[in-house]
Amino acid sequence: MTDQQTAFDQIGGASRVDALVEAFYDFVETDPAYAGLRAMHARDMTTVRAALKGWLTGWLGGPRDWFAANPGVCMMSMHRAMPIDTATAGQWTDAMGRALAQVEVDREMAAALHEVFGRMSANMTTR
Numbered sequence: 001m002t003d004q005q006t007a008f009d010q011i012g013g014a015s016r017v018d019a020l021v022e023a024f025y026d027f028v029e030t031d032p033a034y035a036g037l038r039a040m041h042a043r044d045m046t047t048v049r050a051a052l053k054g055w056l057t058g059w060l061g062g063p064r065d066w067f068a069a070n071p072g073v074c075m076m077s078m079h080r081a082m083p084i085d086t087a088t089a090g091q092w093t094d095a096m097g098r099a100l101a102q103v104e105v106d107r108e109m110a111a112a113l114h115e116v117f118g119r120m121s122a123n124m125t126t127r
């Protein structure tokens, strides 16, 4: 890894972020284990799929278009306004862990991301 390489580069760029988010929401939409999490979202998840791709891209150090289009939006604050409990937070982290494995993100990076997402989800819990 060079000094210039971002986590976005390391994960494999836009196509890998795209595949990761598609795999994540496919699990959320189809696996009954995530019914609670699914029920919190709109029926049509096209918008949220695009938003998570955009947010992840910038958060990983890639192009910041999503952040430019959503100035001042804090993901933690936005979620803390939602009725997130430990069960649904766990569903998010679990589905993301499976998506990271499915799209074959480098094992070390997948483990690090899974851990960080687990902490973020836990901190989004409001009940």
Ligand code: HEM
Residues within 6 Å of the ligand: 037, 040, 041, 042, 048, 051, 052, 055, 056, 075, 079, 082, 084, 085, 088, 089, 090, 092, 093, 116, 117, 118, 120, 121, 124
């Ligand atoms: C690391 C953890 C998480 C990240 C990075 C994340 C990321 C995102 C992003 C980027 C959006 C789209 C925001 C937009 O509308 O532009 C979103 C929306 C949403 N997230 Fe999360 N999320 C996380 C955890 C969770 C958890 C734990 C839950 C529920 C248990 C959840 C439920 C939702 C819902 C319901 C929406 C749709 C909100 C709306 O459109 O009004 N998220 N999330």
